[in-house]
Amino acid sequence: MSHKHHSISIHFAQAVVKAALQQGLNEQQLLHDAGLSKALLHNNEVRITPQQLSRLMQSVWRHADDEYLCLGSQPSRHGVFSMMAKQVLPSGNLRQVYRRGSRFYNLVAAATDLHFEESENGARFYLKLADPELDPDHTLVDFLLLLWHRFPSWLIGQKIPLTKICFKHEKPAHFEEYRLMFPCEAVYGQAENYFEFDREILNAPVIQTQQNLSAYLRRCPLDWFQRQSYYPVYTRKVMDYLENAENMADSSMEGVASQIHTTTRTLRRKLLDEGTSFQELKDGVRRDEAIHYLSQPDVPISQIARLLGFTEAAAFTRAFKHWTGISPSMYRKSKE
Template sequence: MHNQPNWLSSGLAVELVHALFEGVQLPAARRKTLLMQAGIAPRVLEQPQNRLPPAQFARLYRLLVQLFQDETPGFFSRPLRPGTLKFIGLSLLDAPNLQVALHRFAHLFSILQDDARYEIKILDDQVELRWIELQAPQASRELVHQLMLRLIHGLASWLIAEPLPVTEVAYAFAPASSVVFAFYPQVMTYHAPLSCLRLARRHLQAPLRQTKRDLQAFLRRAPADWLDVAMDQDRVVHQVRDYLMRINPAAKVPEVAQRLHKSVRSLTRQLAQEGASFQQIKDQLRRDLAIEQLGRRHLPINQLAEQLGFETSASFYRAFLRWEGCSPRTYRQRLQG
């Protein structure tokens, strides 16, 4: 089992962006332009420990899809033209259960792609979703294997409108010196005969709960929904982050503890057992939200500070300087080139 950083690496590591660019031939100036359009400051990529909100990576991914007319940009020798995933999705929606939908998805993908295929294997009380590589991908092997497993997991979770817990993930490669963009750090192994993830077999009989209208929204946000699919929502860190994100990013410990039906002491202890603290969760979320807003809108800095629950603009400036090594204003200026 490969040890990964704790949940605080919940954003996407910048290595994911570097790996994404491996499969496409672009001059440095064009890459910089795409990063700016996605709301990513190029200097953020210079530090391996930096994290990106999934929405920023998703925007960059969509820009590459548009530029290369390939829904798996530069991954394989044969591109998947825009609209492919839409028609695959439409063919799944009338399946009687998840098992039939997954087999359809694997079959259709094998028709469209020569380089690799999916395989659904039932093993006693588990189901194994396999990624079978027939020839090496054009892009980073680690990126492709991880994203394609994430795709089928995210799609399956979306189809039944329920995050599917993963019991094990195996990769058919050795870990690089800094594999920090892995999506399943708690259940991940390397050097496997093939790349796959395992789910409980009972989920296969779940009915599908999505419609054509839902599919449009899913594809419009792609790949955000299947990149950010929840894996372990029972963890207290996720419950706290979810409350802060949906209800009040400025909430204090007593408010959140009360909403989660816990005492402050119990909440603090459970977070510590999961390797986190309330303030760490709050800071990470506010950092992600700040980066997202600075890249998307020209919201005045003082208003953004207020939205994020900082008492003053000065305290927001100090926090952002600690997170990113520059002020929010400087960060926004860099995004604007």
């Protein structure tokens, strides 16, 4: 079994819904479209699937006619991203993608100012909001920086290796999500919002076709939420081991230590230095898998417990309640 599903903090759904409600959108309709409920939305410990967040954003795009999620000084009409994508597709390389894409949005979307620059030391993509006060939870900044990393990466068929991402805001409560969103170091309280990367990749050619783009646009924004996690060295090694484990019940500290040719004592110390532990990482993987399976109503809770390495459903229920604050049955029921 390969454990590659992941979950997303409810924080983002809460911020999107809050902004939508301030513009008069129907909360019940938005939650129905996303497969969410008020019970889930109001539980700060809950995590949701990428599919749920994607459907929520699509609903806001349609009902508000605003791809900036009601968080900008002016809306970016639904369809603007699609138009931009079609404009940059004929670009010869990544450099042209960033130049053309920035120019396009600066012409049609007054709520943002995008700027791309290249120097001997690297390349940077800057994002400035016309009215950042309208984005109090930094949700629009988060999503747009994510978009401008993930979409160009898709166009050239390889992940753009970021060296750093900088935010004007101070370290937020949801900062742990950034290591799942941006595969690099995050720095806060900076003069500008931007990410930087090695300029050599700017010569990478665009490899996607019009047919591929059409399929990509139908999936948006789901592809932006696929994990490109940034973890320290030993944390990443343990995550790789856990996510590819054939049997979660048999995964152990000894197993991963043997695989990476070190001792359990050394591995434990390295993880502690990186601010985590084997059990914490294992619980995170099992939590995300549980949320994925619970979103599939045909998979019994007892089977989910076995898949995740629990000897009995009661033990899984206790663990899930510890992770999220509610039981698996309540989580599943609250989505109905």
